[in-house]
Amino acid sequence: MVAKVFIDGEAGTTGLQIRERLAGRRDIELLSIPTERRKDIAARAELLNAADVAILCLPDDAAKESVSLITNNTTKVIDASTAHRVAEGWAYGFAEMTRDQAGIIADAKRVCNPGCWPQGPIAMLRPLVEAGLLPADFPITVNGVTGYSGGGRAMIEDYVGKGEDAPEFMPYGLTLKHKHLPEMQKYAELSRVPLFMPAVGNFSQGMLVAVPLQLGILGSVPKATQLHAAIADYYAGLEGSFVEVAPLADLERTGELDPESYNNTNRMRLHVFANDDKAQAILVAVYDNLGKGASGAAVQNLNLMLGVDAATSLAA
Structure with missing residues (x-):
């Protein structure tokens, strides 16, 4: 048919x-x-x-x-x-x-x-909330950068028209009223609105979203292995999934955090970086704002x- x-x-x-x-x-x-x-x-x-x-x-x-x-x-x-x-x-x-x-x-x-922006935070935070590693009222901050194609035809024409004079990095949503916040909060199962600062980069498509976590404010502080296991187990064996979880690694930097890595695909790759001694972690999602997004x-x-x-x- x-x-x-x-x-x-x-x-x-x-x-x-x-x-x-x-x-x-x-x-x-x-x-x-x-x-x-x-x-x-x-x-x-x-x-x-x-x-x-x-x-x-x-x-x-x-x-x-x-x-x-x-x-x-x-x-x-x-x-x-x-x-x-x-x-x-x-x-x-x-x-x-x-x-x-x-x-x-x-x-x-x-x-x-x-929406393109909420998917990464939802993918990373919901497993942690459901596992009880993060409380629903944990103060969440979300940062990220997306290609200018995320702004639609007007932004695409503006960036292409400016060429080398286009801004390399332009934060927006500075009124803290971004239209994606309601779905980000609802589907990540958060009881308070995240603090969200998106930005546009001088590239056409692709995106990277980061969620820094100050875990020291928790009574019971989860370790890096616990955070990673909760997220990895959540997506393990999920049939037809385009979401994958990178191995836990102690890295100063990695080329895998290129927002254009998965352009023209439907993939989303999640990363966990943490310092147990400082009780801090950063969750990172990389995907195509025009693909999976x-x-x-x-x-x-x-x-x-x-x-x-x-x-x-x-x-x-």
Whole structure:
């Protein structure tokens, strides 16, 4: 059976990446709206209701509008916007988040694709909270850098246009109201909002996210081996997983912490670095903001919803 898939917002960065990953698939028929009718509500409604799966690559308000245009009980939805990330009735599309999350996604009619920034912290912190090594109210700080493609077409054009004059490193979200904070807190199972400082680097795609931990404030301080084992065991043997855990190593530096390491793949690699004497640790996640952080995750979720191998048309 050939599934009909409509990418609403296919001309944007995420939409183009998804379409590229799905090109040539014989099990999928891509529905497309003519350029001149992309703002025609009737035309969008027709394709949304004709699709087996609609993938929304739109601003939040437009994504909500698209959902409202679906009048049947058959069209499944993957929303890549932030509109439904913490909404009731929507499955969170981070397939490796729990042992049964892939099954939840496979059975869902409404799936919210994760934000690029939250996935790394969730992947590293949730295992530690569930293992009881970190309390839910632990004060969490998240730092990171992403390629400028994460800012969409406007930022891409700005960086490319400036060339060598583009900033090498530009922190943002300085009002501490980043739109990804609600999902980061909810799915990492934290009871307090993390302190989050993202930054854009002068490279196109890829990202690195770091969570420093001052473990000395805990009554019972976990060792490096305990932190690493909890995270490694959490993902061990997880079928169809794209998340891997690097071996625990005492390193001053490593080339593996290159934010561009896994560009054009759906991989995410987690690292634990710690100093037991100082009761400090740093958790690091490396992945592609356009891969596992966006379009790759959407295709992985689509595959689960269609009942095909989760890795179909995804590079590992």
